[in-house]
Amino acid sequence: MASEVNTDFLQNKKLDSIAADILKPVGITQGFIVWMGFLGIGLLACIYAYYIQFDNGLIVTGLRDYISWGMYIANFVFFVATSLVGMLISSVLGLIGFKWVKPIARIAEIIAVAFAAIAGLVIVSDMGRPERLPYVIMYGRIQSPIIWDVTVVTTYLVLSTLLYFLPLIPDLAISKGRIDHAPKLLQQTYEVLSVKWSHTSQQYKILLKAVRILLILIIPTAFAIHTVTSWLFAVTLRPGWDSSIFGPYFLTGAFVAGSAAVVILMYIIRVNYKLDKYLTSYHFDMMGKLLVLVSIVYLYFNINEYLVPGFKMKTAEAIHLKDLFVGEYAFMFWCVQLMGLVIPIILMLFKFFRKPLSLFVISIVVLVAAWFKRFIIVVPTQDHPFLPIQHVPKAWTLYQPTLVESAITLGTILLAVIIITVLVKFFPVIPIWEIAEEQNEADHKINE
Amino acid sequence: MIKRYFSLLLIVLISLRVSAQVWVVPAENEAKKSPFAFDDQSRKAGGDIYMTSCKSCHGEPGKNNSLPLVPPPPDMASAKMQGNSDGALQFKITTGRGPMPSFKNTISGTDVWKVISFVRSFNDKYVQEVATNAGPGAAVQNVKISITWLKEQSQVQATLTAPSKDKVIMPVAGAEVKLFAKRYFGNLLIDEPRNTDASGKAIFNFPKDLPGDSTGLVQLVVVPSSEAYGETKADTTLAAGVPTYLPPLNEKRAMWNVVQKAPIWLLLSYTLAVLGAWGFIIYVMLQIRAIYKAGSRKEND
Numbered sequence A: 001m002a003s004e005v006n007t008d009f010l011q012n013k014k015l016d017s018i019a020a021d022i023l024k025p026v027g028i029t030q031g032f033i034v035w036m037g038f039l040g041i042g043l044l045a046c047i048y049a050y051y052i053q054f055d056n057g058l059i060v061t062g063l064r065d066y067i068s069w070g071m072y073i074a075n076f077v078f079f080v081a082t083s084l085v086g087m088l089i090s091s092v093l094g095l096i097g098f099k100w101v102k103p104i105a106r107i108a109e110i111i112a113v114a115f116a117a118i119a120g121l122v123i124v125s126d127m128g129r130p131e132r133l134p135y136v137i138m139y140g141r142i143q144s145p146i147i148w149d150v151t152v153v154t155t156y157l158v159l160s161t162l163l164y165f166l167p168l169i170p171d172l173a174i175s176k177g178r179i180d181h182a183p184k185l186l187q188q189t190y191e192v193l194s195v196k197w198s199h200t201s202q203q204y205k206i207l208l209k210a211v212r213i214l215l216i217l218i219i220p221t222a223f224a225i226h227t228v229t230s231w232l233f234a235v236t237l238r239p240g241w242d243s244s245i246f247g248p249y250f251l252t253g254a255f256v257a258g259s260a261a262v263v264i265l266m267y268i269i270r271v272n273y274k275l276d277k278y279l280t281s282y283h284f285d286m287m288g289k290l291l292v293l294v295s296i297v298y299l300y301f302n303i304n305e306y307l308v309p310g311f312k313m314k315t316a317e318a319i320h321l322k323d324l325f326v327g328e329y330a331f332m333f334w335c336v337q338l339m340g341l342v343i344p345i346i347l348m349l350f351k352f353f354r355k356p357l358s359l360f361v362i363s364i365v366v367l368v369a370a371w372f373k374r375f376i377i378v379v380p381t382q383d384h385p386f387l388p389i390q391h392v393p394k395a396w397t398l399y400q401p402t403l404v405e406s407a408i409t410l411g412t413i414l415l416a417v418i419i420i421t422v423l424v425k426f427f428p429v430i431p432i433w434e435i436a437e438e439q440n441e442a443d444h445k446i447n448e
Numbered sequence B: 001m002i003k004r005y006f007s008l009l010l011i012v013l014i015s016l017r018v019s020a021q022v023w024v025v026p027a028e029n030e031a032k033k034s035p036f037a038f039d040d041q042s043r044k045a046g047g048d049i050y051m052t053s054c055k056s057c058h059g060e061p062g063k064n065n066s067l068p069l070v071p072p073p074p075d076m077a078s079a080k081m082q083g084n085s086d087g088a089l090q091f092k093i094t095t096g097r098g099p100m101p102s103f104k105n106t107i108s109g110t111d112v113w114k115v116i117s118f119v120r121s122f123n124d125k126y127v128q129e130v131a132t133n134a135g136p137g138a139a140v141q142n143v144k145i146s147i148t149w150l151k152e153q154s155q156v157q158a159t160l161t162a163p164s165k166d167k168v169i170m171p172v173a174g175a176e177v178k179l180f181a182k183r184y185f186g187n188l189l190i191d192e193p194r195n196t197d198a199s200g201k202a203i204f205n206f207p208k209d210l211p212g213d214s215t216g217l218v219q220l221v222v223v224p225s226s227e228a229y230g231e232t233k234a235d236t237t238l239a240a241g242v243p244t245y246l247p248p249l250n251e252k253r254a255m256w257n258v259v260q261k262a263p264i265w266l267l268l269s270y271t272l273a274v275l276g277a278w279g280f281i282i283y284v285m286l287q288i289r290a291i292y293k294a295g296s297r298k299e300n301d
Helices: A007-011 A013-023 A030-056 A071-083 A085-096 A099-125 A135-139 A145-165 A168-175 A184-193 A201-234 A246-272 A281-312 A315-325 A330-348 A356-378 A403-426 A432-447 B002-021 B040-053 B086-095 B109-120 B264-300
Strands: B144-150 B155-163 B169-171 B176-182 B187-195 B201-205 B218-224 B234-238
Touching: A007 A013, A007 A432, A013 A168, A013 A432, A030 A403, A071 A085, A071 A099, A071 A145, A071 A201, A071 A246, A071 A356, A071 A403, A085 A099, A085 A145, A085 A201, A085 A246, A099 A145, A099 A246, A099 A281, A099 A403, A099 A432, A135 A145, A145 A168, A145 A201, A145 B264, A168 A184, A168 A201, A168 A432, A201 A246, A201 B264, A246 A281, A246 A356, A246 A403, A281 A315, A281 A330, A281 A356, A315 A330, A330 A356, B040 B109, B086 B109, B144 B218, B144 B234, B155 B176, B155 B218, B187 B201
Parallel strands: none
Antiparallel strands: B144 B155, B155 B169, B155 B201, B176 B187, B176 B218, B218 B234
């Protein structure tokens, strides 16, 4: 983002065509109603599942004495992980000065907002007595990583929302006269949210400064949010969690999941909104390269995380690792490592697999594998407690997620998709003013 | 050929392992028998001792729920356990081996037999043989032991007395006695076993640095070495130790303490990080207001 904005682009005719392209899908369409209806009905069923859990307690889940962190906590880690991509794309790549992230930055921010917002809710789904949620604030101990986690997740959500909203303000001002086809309420919302934006150079100056602060501040916050999430595990002595590289291991894994999520959303937007002019093959190619890079880094951390303890095979660690390599979890473990990392890395090294459709398909596999990867990290460790619990029924030592539990987990994913749908459908998904400004600059260069 | 070699090696290793596990009991101990007949009272008393001192590792008899240690602590009802003679059990309990601690100083000689009495109640086929010869003594009965703390000399004096045939209290001379200080697990032998002199007194040198409780109190036990003096023992608490104050773990600021006693460095880093981040967030929110104000001004122009 430049430090000065030349507002000449407002007079450029290209702004009209860009705004027209990007604003065309805004508003309520038949496809939107069908899609939201589908999501809404699905969500209702999941809310009913949550009602069952609320009424009966966690006994309706597969969680018992041995494995008390199951699908819910794995899902939580997945949500936090995916939301980190907002920081990677807008801040890290944006601050370095990569121009190609401009049309993608807002998509990444939408994912960040949606996933960070639901992450907190996912934690509530794991609570047997959710009405005691205020106790976290009332009786929380500052020494507990859980309090740190609550703090950073909240901070990250606010930062991501601001980072989504601030660059949107000029677009709302540009758009408010151009969405006559949209419902009246939406037009009024644009009016309010554009906070009397009138493209003065003073306003741009304030905006750019505020955005810059956010871009810098969100980097340590994003690092903190996922490092603290990893500490929830790593501060224990349990095999599989007792690792000094858990922070960076989680972070790099987060970039894989998040980049895959961005590619998926990019592709859906490109196809549905016919925005191939803005989300070009070049953008997919670059995202493919980014995904390869972060995947290789994550693979490197995986090798460290499993090879080093695997070489030593300390008694307790060995039981855990054998479960993963050749035991009960071997199928899931190797599927996740191969389908979620090794094969995608090899494929995406070739240009063909970085084309939009193939990258979209690869990203779906990577994202699904990323979810199961969290399951592999969270669940198997708890199979083998250090202190044997005596006289427990055999059934308590086995973890089998129930239908209710799966439905609630699905519900959180649906909620995130609903947030994404609403943001994507009612607001410009590509920063109009930034693209127009860039075009204007390019035109000037040609004229000179 | 190699296969055969390895299977041979395996057999050798297994047999070595098995032989390493055999717990050799000296013949004289093997043949030892309880000085009294086991009855309901001894089984009950033995059961109480078992529950406090043995169950945590060996589990409840007959339920096979001992701790998963290597080698596994056998269940009391198991054939392996019941295959021991009474004397072998007595030897193993008092000597200990590997993870099995010695209870020599923790459970008295008679109490060990009571535990064995309890263990045998899980064996229907068990028929007890009582020792026919309970030793040379039992001649001296109703021995009384008194303990005195000689502060100046840093010595403990034990005095043994017993009524004579005509009920006159007489000193017990020439009896070997031991002095113990009670610790968390078992009893700590103090000085060496000493013999009483003609006046029935035995003097023990007491260390000057033995930790006592917060006021320096130490529980002392004096026991005759020989069973000939019956079940007598003295148990007194004296201010013979160094006062030791162990602060409770929640006294100082610590990670495990309540939030009011959180470590300062943690309070500082957390507060500074939160204030720093939220300070900027509030600043950015104020900038939105500034944008709004700038817009309003332009409208009014």
